[in-house]
Amino acid sequence: xxxxxxxxxxxxxxxxxxxxxxxxxxxxxxxxxxxxxxxxxxxxxxxxxxxxxxxxxxxxxxxxxxxxxxxxxxxxxxxxxxxxxxxxxxxxxxxxxxxxxxxxxxxxxxxxxxxxxxxxxxxxxxxxxxxxxxxxxxxxxxxxxxxxxxxxxxxxxxxxxxxxxxxxxxxxxxxxxxxxxxxxxxxxxxxxxxxxxxxxxxxxxxxxxxxxxxxxxxxxxxxxxxxxxxxxxxxxxxxxxxxxxxxxxxxxxxxxxxxxxxxxxxxxxxxxxxxxxxxxxxxxxxxxxxxxxxxxxxxxxxxxxxxxxxxxxxxxxxxxxxxxxxxxxxxxxxxxxxxxxxxxxxxxxxxxxxxxxxxxxxxxxxxxxxxxxxxxxxxxxxxxxxxxxxxxxxxxxxxxxxxxxxxxx
Numbered sequence: 001x002x003x004x005x006x007x008x009x010x011x012x013x014x015x016x017x018x019x020x021x022x023x024x025x026x027x028x029x030x031x032x033x034x035x036x037x038x039x040x041x042x043x044x045x046x047x048x049x050x051x052x053x054x055x056x057x058x059x060x061x062x063x064x065x066x067x068x069x070x071x072x073x074x075x076x077x078x079x080x081x082x083x084x085x086x087x088x089x090x091x092x093x094x095x096x097x098x099x100x101x102x103x104x105x106x107x108x109x110x111x112x113x114x115x116x117x118x119x120x121x122x123x124x125x126x127x128x129x130x131x132x133x134x135x136x137x138x139x140x141x142x143x144x145x146x147x148x149x150x151x152x153x154x155x156x157x158x159x160x161x162x163x164x165x166x167x168x169x170x171x172x173x174x175x176x177x178x179x180x181x182x183x184x185x186x187x188x189x190x191x192x193x194x195x196x197x198x199x200x201x202x203x204x205x206x207x208x209x210x211x212x213x214x215x216x217x218x219x220x221x222x223x224x225x226x227x228x229x230x231x232x233x234x235x236x237x238x239x240x241x242x243x244x245x246x247x248x249x250x251x252x253x254x255x256x257x258x259x260x261x262x263x264x265x266x267x268x269x270x271x272x273x274x275x276x277x278x279x280x281x282x283x284x285x286x287x288x289x290x291x292x293x294x295x296x297x298x299x300x301x302x303x304x305x306x307x308x309x310x311x312x313x314x315x316x317x318x319x320x321x322x323x324x325x326x327x328x329x330x331x332x333x334x335x336x337x338x339x340x341x342x343x344x345x346x347x348x349x350x351x352x353x354x355x356x357x358x359x360x361x362x363x364x365x366x367x368x369x370x371x372x373x374x375x376x377x378x379x380x381x382x383x384x385x386x387x388x389x390x391x392x393x394x395x396x397x398x399x400x401x402x403x404x405x406x407x408x409x
Contacts (some may be wrong), residue, residue, distance in 0.1 A: 003045050003089035006055070011042040014052045015076065016316065022073035022107045023313045023320055025057050028224040033059045035220045039067065043093065045086040053079060054086035058135070065400045066100035066308070073107035087134035095392045100400070102390040104136065110385035115375050117364030127385055135386040145370065145403035149386055150362040152371065154344065155232070157353040161345055168352065172376030176341050179334035182236060183244045184307065186342050189231040194218045197231045197325075200309040204325030217341070218311075219364075225313060232342060233309040234335035239302050242293040249286040255279055279348040307335035312343045318354040319347040340377060355379075 006014075006028030015021050023029060030040050038059040054077040060069030075086060085106075094102045112121040125393035128138055142149050160169055165176060189197055198215045205212035214322040221229060259276045263269065296305075312319060321343065326336055340357075349357055357379070361369040391397045 001045055001047055001084065001085050001089070002025055003043060003093055005041050006044045007050070008042055009152045010044070010296050011051070011055055011057070012096050012225060014044065014055045018076050018348040019317065021076045021315065021317045022106065023228075023315050024314065024320075025076050025107070026074040028226075028228065030057045030059070031218045033057075033223045034222045035224070039069075040333065043090070045082060045089060047082070050085070050280070053077060053082040056086075056090075056092075058408070059350055060099070063100060064404070066098040067101075068101045069094065069097070069099050070103045070105070072105050074104070076107070080126075084130050084134050087136065091135060091390055091392070094390065099377055099392055100397055102389075102392075103387050104131070105387045106131075106385055108385060109382040110141070111383045113381040113383065115371075115381055118380070120380070122383065131388040136390050139387040141383075143388050145359055145361045147386070149384040150353070150360050151384065152360060152374040152379050152383045154355040154357065154377050155353070155383055156344060156347055159344075159348065161348060164341070164344055164348070167378055167383075169378040172337070172378060175334055175337050176375075179338045181244070181248070182333050183240050184234050184236050184335055185304070186232055186234050186338060187232055189309075191222050192220065193224060194231060196233065196306060197309050197311070197323075199357060200233070200327070201323055202307065202324035202325075203327060204290060206311065210331055221311070228315065228347070229311065230312045230343075231309065231311050232339055234307045234339055235304040236307055236330075236333060237301055237302070238296040238300055240298065242290060243267070245286055245290050245293055249283060249290070252279060252283050252286065256283060272298055290381075304326075305330075307333055308339060310339045312346070314347065314350055314351065317341060318356050319352045320340070321357045336373070345376075353369075 008030055012027045015026060027042070030042060035042050038061055041058045043056055043058055044052045047053050052366070054075050057077035058069055058071055060067045075083070077083060077086075089237050090102070101336060106127065108124060108127050110127065111119060133292065151316050156164075164175055168176065195215055197218060198212075201212045218231070222231065238253075256276065256279050259272055259279065262272055265278065266272065306327070307330040308324070310324040311322045313322055314320075314322045321340070324336065324339070344355055347353075357374045357377070359376065361368045363382070364371070
């Protein structure tokens with residue numbers, strides 16, 4: 001067996017043959033990383049029959065003492081028995097490239113949980129053993145949103161556009177139904193409109209305290225992933241919203257009148273009295289919402305107003321919810337829920353049966369609002385194992401880290 005550099009096309013051909021792969025391990029991501037100034041390689045382990053068994057996108061940049069390189073959510077393979085050989089060959093490659101630090105963050109699932117945090121599988125200790133036997137140091141399990149090790153997964157297999165909504169949670173179903181009543185429209189942004197998406201995500205990142213990407217990144221992403229990604233936004237025209245409210249309230253008024261007529265004939269019907277109270281309450285709610293709609297028209301005019309946006313990535317193995325944002329002043333319209341329903345429907349249309357809503361903190365106590373939102377869609381959780389490290393020249397690496405600490409860098 002031997003390790004060799006392969007072409008982006010060869011890499012993508014191999015990706016098509018594996019059961020599990022992240023969009024991070026594609027020629028498109030390799031191109032995006034190159035666009036951003038990273039040094040990149042597509043590497044593959046060949047068996048004695050010259051067939052690829054393991055492959056990975058390796059990328060990095062120059063740092064003090066050499067190169068710091070990384071494999072993010074890889075390598076990819078179908079047969080784990082070849083993984084150790086790949087890692088050993090990769091160490092030799094790293095030495096030849098003057099790598100000072102090599103980090104591998106596998107996409108393998110370390111353990112599965114239901115969405116309430118109860119384990120549904122054993123820990124994958126075999127994976128840890130393989131990396132450590134190959135000479136890699138294990139960084140340990142992590143928690144926290146920034147580690148990106150806790151993924152929320154929606155299994156779409158067996159679902160259709162007709163029964164998708166029924167598969168959501170008890171809270172998720174009415175949330176999506178309610179969002180549909182507002183007249184929200186969804187559309188994909190064109191490249192020249194990506195500043196709209198940037199603004200949405202920037203506002204959200206400022207609010208939640210994480211670093212967002214710049215406009216150039218989104219442009220690179222758009223160019224490289226092309227039809228395999230969508231920058232989707234949800235918008236609402238408040239004049240149309242007001243018209244819908246009035247129409248719905250008129251329908252409600254007719255239902256109330258019919259109930260009142262029935263109660264004249266049968267005044268002791270508890271069921272109809274309860275229905276009347278419920279509909280009357282809804283009627284008042286519509287009145288309040290119309291007043292709010294009029295205020296929104298005065299503030300935002302007659303144009304469509306962006307409420308929220310999301311970047312979705314589509315690959316044969318899974319679709320991914322990568323970046324998103326929303327404007328808090330429009331939270332009551334639940335636009336993000338409609339964007340989630342959209343990507344699942346689009347995934348089914350494309351024949352993709354797994355949807356990865358990506359990260360949350362790993363906290364199941366109910367305090368994590370990101371997890372609470374994702375739980376509306378009734379999925380499960382997969383925990384990634386964290387990172388493994390290799391230092392070709394450990395003494396040199398430690399000396400550099402010591403000097404950085406001394407110099408406070």
